[in-house]
Amino acid sequence: MLVGIPLETKQNQAIKPKDCAEEMSSYLALVAEARCKISFAKVFGFFAPRLRSYALKQIGNEALAMELVQDTMSNVWQKAHLFNAEKGSPSTWIFTIARNIRFDMLRKQQNRKEDICSDDLWPVLCEQTADANEVSLDEQITLEQVGNLFDELPQKQRVVIEAIYVEGKSQQEVADELEIPLGTVKSRTRLALQRLKEMLKDHD
């Protein structure tokens, strides 16, 4: 039961995180060893309001800010055993958890959470799961293949492509040189590229 556990936020306001690092470390140890709710309430009372201020500045949305506080402090409660005082202060640990959750929240908002995951970037809570998703292989071609396919182009298209992509000439220059209309150069280029693309597709 939590009745009677004081939330000592008011007295805490002036205290800097590093001033109470040792105290907070010992509370976290008690949470990890004994699931001590009183110790957790001390940690929570100090960090939850500070987290909210940080989250509001970062996200600018009250509901999301409270979600960040909730998720961060839930992790602190549930994974206190992963805190290692030798690696850093409680404040740094909690900051990194919040930073990771915020990063994933932003990715999720963009529906892109799957691409990249904060645990990979910053192994704060070190509980990665292997992702064995099979992926389709990308199309692959080699320069030799392009060269061979290139030889199969009709002579007129090949001349245009060679002038533009190998010699680096502009379409206008090619048109002047070959004494053909610019539109013809454009259409030959387009047809040749289209054809090469089709050949590449067939090649697979």
Place this chain on the structure above:
Amino acid sequence: MISLHPTQQQLHDFVEGNSAPAMALVISAHVDMCTQCQMQVAAMQEQASELAFKGEDDSPDFSSMLAGITQLPAAERIISEPVKAEIELDGRSFSLPRPLRRYVSKTGNWSHLLGKLWQAPVDLGPIGKANFIYMEKGGKVPEHTHRGNELTLVVDGEFSDGIANYDSGDFITMDGSNKHTPYSEADEGCLVFTIVDQPLHFTSGVARLLNPFSHLFFK
């Protein structure tokens, strides 16, 4: 010897969680290989946390949140499935920095690009087009420039590009103002991980032929 690191600003953004995802990935892989940057990141995280938590505004009542959280069970200690830590090519295996290991299962087959150059595409989704590129000794990428930005981490070995020499762990950024011709003279060759946000633009000789298809190459 690592001589190229992210800038202070890039590291700072990374620590704050504000880097673009592709940048964050390459920085984290670099940091995994670089003790100097590990120390910097640790120091920056400490500073950032002091700053972030230096005070509080008027806060709502948190007591129901506290009560809710303490009803949650402790997390089970999950023994994570081992993630493959190496990438293989031609019977050789290369150990990868931890942040890249997740992508081994998302890496396609190696394909012979040109001469002594190999490439394996990595599916990062919309973050950017990523590849492992392996240059055998004497392998050379045709001279090119970049329409967008290119981030490269040297995973194993050494290479040069006509601008500088790069060693394992080096963090390299390139953009449209850089034109270079990477090649490796190292006996062991060189494996790099690279992310580009736009296809390369080849600038010389027959390699220009590749331009219309460069999206198929350095994806």
